[in-house]
Every structure is written in structure tokens, then in C-alpha cells.
Amino acid sequence: xxxxxxxxxxxxxxxxxxxxxxxxxxxxxxxxxxxxxxxxxxxxxxxxxxxxxxxxxxxxxxxxxxxxxxxxxxxxxxxxxxxxxxxxxxxxxxxxxxxxxxxxxxxxxxxxxxxxxxxxxxxxxxxxxxxxxxxxxxxxxxxxxxxxxxxxxxxxxxxxxxxxxxxxxxxxxxxxxxxxxxxxxxxxxxxxxxxxxxxxxxxxxxxxxxxxxxxxxxxxxxxxxxxxxxxxxxxxxxxxxxxxxxxxxxxxxxxxxxxxxxxxxxxxxxxxxxxxxxxxxxxxxxxxxxxxxxxxxxxxxxxxxxxxxxxxxxxxxxxxxxxxxxxxxxxxxxxxxxxxxxxxxxxxxxxxxxxxxxxxxxxxxxxxxxxxxxxxxxxxxxxxxxxxxxxxxxxxxxxxxxxxxxxxxxxxxxxxxxxxxxx
Numbered sequence: 001x002x003x004x005x006x007x008x009x010x011x012x013x014x015x016x017x018x019x020x021x022x023x024x025x026x027x028x029x030x031x032x033x034x035x036x037x038x039x040x041x042x043x044x045x046x047x048x049x050x051x052x053x054x055x056x057x058x059x060x061x062x063x064x065x066x067x068x069x070x071x072x073x074x075x076x077x078x079x080x081x082x083x084x085x086x087x088x089x090x091x092x093x094x095x096x097x098x099x100x101x102x103x104x105x106x107x108x109x110x111x112x113x114x115x116x117x118x119x120x121x122x123x124x125x126x127x128x129x130x131x132x133x134x135x136x137x138x139x140x141x142x143x144x145x146x147x148x149x150x151x152x153x154x155x156x157x158x159x160x161x162x163x164x165x166x167x168x169x170x171x172x173x174x175x176x177x178x179x180x181x182x183x184x185x186x187x188x189x190x191x192x193x194x195x196x197x198x199x200x201x202x203x204x205x206x207x208x209x210x211x212x213x214x215x216x217x218x219x220x221x222x223x224x225x226x227x228x229x230x231x232x233x234x235x236x237x238x239x240x241x242x243x244x245x246x247x248x249x250x251x252x253x254x255x256x257x258x259x260x261x262x263x264x265x266x267x268x269x270x271x272x273x274x275x276x277x278x279x280x281x282x283x284x285x286x287x288x289x290x291x292x293x294x295x296x297x298x299x300x301x302x303x304x305x306x307x308x309x310x311x312x313x314x315x316x317x318x319x320x321x322x323x324x325x326x327x328x329x330x331x332x333x334x335x336x337x338x339x340x341x342x343x344x345x346x347x348x349x350x351x352x353x354x355x356x357x358x359x360x361x362x363x364x365x366x367x368x369x370x371x372x373x374x375x376x377x378x379x380x381x382x383x384x385x386x387x388x389x390x391x392x393x394x395x396x397x398x399x400x401x402x403x404x405x406x407x408x409x410x411x412x413x414x415x416x417x418x419x420x421x422x423x
Contacts, residue, residue: 078093124170183386187384238313238315241307269300288301
């Protein structure tokens with residue numbers, strides 16, 4: 001069927017004509033827990049599937065002999081990977097950096113070999129709110145977890161223009177995504193550089209002038225002379241969150257942003273979706289936000305004044321050394337900490353927090369560190385703000401471009417290289 005010069009075609013029509021194929025990940029009898037290794041070929045499981053992109057946290061790996069045995073599940077550039085359970089409205093478009101990664105057992109793969117289709121365009125089509133809602137409706141079964149199968153994939157109706165227009169649309173949207181990715185990469189590099197300096201100075205004790213300072217005993221082991229071990233309560237003030245009643249919540253932007261806990265933690269700054277008119281339990285801009293419920297020890301930085309919920313503690317250094325404090329806590333809580341208790345959720349109390357022991361270096365050395373890496377913090381914030389604006393603009397353009405409301409036919413657009421070339 002054609003509408004506005006675009007064709008509406010089911011994925012099954014491409015499968016039937018040999019221009020696409022779908023494949024389920026290996027069965028549990030083929031791929032066992034014992035097959036996973038510490039290093040090797042990365043495996044994309046459902047937890048690694050974002051909205052068009054990879055979520056690299058907790059990637060698993062397979063040894064070469066396992067990959068060779070199950071080589072039909074190797075992924076290619078341009079493949080579209082879905083999760084079969086849970087996050088069925090999400091997908092990953094495989095890009096060159098993920099070529100020859102492995103398809104996990106809980107995933108479905110869609111591969112186009114058609115000269116009529118640009119997988120990038122299809123990926124953007126799958127990101128529209130209309131399609132995501134359609135997927136949720138198709139995959140939901142009452143109280144059970146949403147599940148996806150090949151039949152549902154085949155029923156997806158793609159609204160597509162000619163291949164040149166597809167590539168132009170993908171080129172426009174990819175330009176935004178490339179800028180976002182470049183900014184994200186810059187943040188990650190700068191962040192690791194700053195943490196490496198912290199580790200060198202305050203963990204390995206190779207700070208400027210360390211040769212002239214002897215090590216002495218402390219409750220946390222050997223530390224440089226002149227440094228102290230103090231409780232967090234001695235050097236910081238804490239604001240423990242407490243969630244207000246539901247009648248004080250809104251999503252209209254009325255009041256202050258409300259950080260309720262785990263779901264609001266971003267990579268560095270909170271992701272606010274809820275607001276509250278309650279104005280106590282405040283975190284000020286620059287406060288370190290610490291997750292006190294599972295996963296305990298996750299960190300963010302308040303980029304504005306906000307209200308903290310019961311899953312969060314706002315931490316402020318009494319001498320204003322927030323840059324140092326963030327890196328100190330980040331080093332101490334690399335992964336979920338073992339200090340938590342509780343019968344349902346792993347959690348920590350205000351008393352637990354206050355008792356955390358920290359090494360307190362000399363004021364001059366902390367000042368030197370803040371001077372060395374403090375500029376990074378401003379750059380993180382600026383790049384993050386740019387990314388938010390880029391995402392907002394891209395998200396406004398996405399439905400208009402994918403539906404054909406915005407015409408790109410006469411535009412001179414660099415479409416980039418296609419991800420795949422059909423034979």
C-alpha cells in the first residue's frame with residue numbers, strides 16, 4: 001500500500017521475498033552459563049538493549065570455540081536486535097564497532113539484505129512513540145511479562161519512501177546522534193582522566209612532592225603523614241531524602257525536580273521526570289547524590305536545586321570541595337557496597353552513612369586537585385546540556401521526518417555511507 005508516495009510494507013513481505021530474515025538467539029541447551037568467560041566476544045543480552053543503541057553495562061563474553069560452534073548467531077553491521085522479554089519496545093542497531101558480536105539467547109535478530117531498505121531508517125522508525133506503543137500492545141499479556149516473537153516482528157508495518165529519501169532522513173538524524181556520541185565520548189575520556197589523577201594522588205600516594213612525605217599507620221592502613229582518617233559526618237553534611245505524598249507529585253514542571261532514587265539516576269546528572277511542590281529535603285546544585293537503596297553507592301551530581309526522595313542522600317562537603325568529594329566517593333563505591341542491610345531492599349541508613357571512613361588529605365593538596373580537574377566539571381555540565389538540547393531537537397524532528405511531514409527530497413544532505421550493501 002502507498003500513502004503520500006511512500007509504501008507501507010510488512011516486514012514479512014521482505015522475509016517472503018528473501019530480502020530479510022529473522023533469527024532467535026541460541027537455546028539454553030546450546031548456550032550454558034559455563035560457556036561465558038571473562039574476556040572474548042561480547043554478547044548482547046536483553047539488558048544491553050537501549051533505544052537504538054548498546055547499553056554496555058555488564059556485558060558478557062564467549063570464548064572463540066563457543067562462538068565458532070554457534071557462529072550462525074554472530075551479528076553483522078545493520079542487524080536490528082530486539083529483546084524477547086521485558087523491554088520489547090527497545091532495539092539495537094548494530095554498527096561497525098559491534099560487528100561480529102554475539103546474539104544472546106534472550107534476543108531476536110532482524111537482518112535486511114534488500115537494496116530497498118536502509119537499516120538506519122528502519123531503526124529510527126522503530127524509535128517513534130507510535131511504533132513503541134504498538135509493540136507494547138502486541139507483546140503485553142495481562143499480568144505476565146511482555147514477550148516478543150518472530151510473528152510480531154513480521155507484522156511490523158514499515159512506512160518507507162525510496163532508498164535515497166531513506167538515506168537522507170537517516171543522514172539528518174544520524175548527524176544529531178553522532179554529535180551526541182562525540183560529546184558523550186569526550187565526557188567519558190575527561191572523566192577517566194580526572195579519576196586517574198585522583199587514584200594516583202590519593203590511592204597510590206604519588207602526589208606532587210610525595211617523595212618528601214613518609215607514610216604512617218591509620219585505621220585504613222598506611223597514609224601520608226599529615227593526612228587524617230575521619231568519618232563522613234566530620235567532613236560533610238547529609239540530607240537524607242523522604243518521599244512526599246503522591247498528591248504533591250506532578251509531571252507538569254510545577255515546583256522543584258524530584259529525585260526519587262534509582263530510576264532518576266543518569267550517567268552523571270539526574271534525569272528528572274517528576275516534580276513536587278514540597279520544598280524540604282533539598283539538595284543544592286553541586287551536591288553529590290548518593291543512592292542509599294539498591295544499588296547502594298550509585299552517584300550523581302545535582303545540576304540544580306531539587307528535592308531528594310527516600311532512596312537518595314545529598315552530600316555536601318563542609319569546605320565546598322565537591323569535585324574532590326565526588327571522585328573520592330566514586331573511587332570508594334566502584335560497585336554496590338556491602339554495607340547495606342534490610343530484608344527487602346539493600347539499603348543504608350543515615351547512621352551508616354555518617355560512619356563511612358574517609359581519608360582526609362591536606363587542604364593544599366585537595367585545593368591542587370580541584371584546580372587540576374575542576375575545569376572538567378564545567379565542561380561535563382556544558383556538554384551534557386548540549387546533548388540534552390540535541391536530543392530534544394532530534395526527538396522533535398524524528399516523527400516528522402519518519403512520517404514524511406518534513407520533505408527532504410530537495411535538500412542536499414550528506415547521507416553517509418550505508419551500513420550494509422546488499423549483494
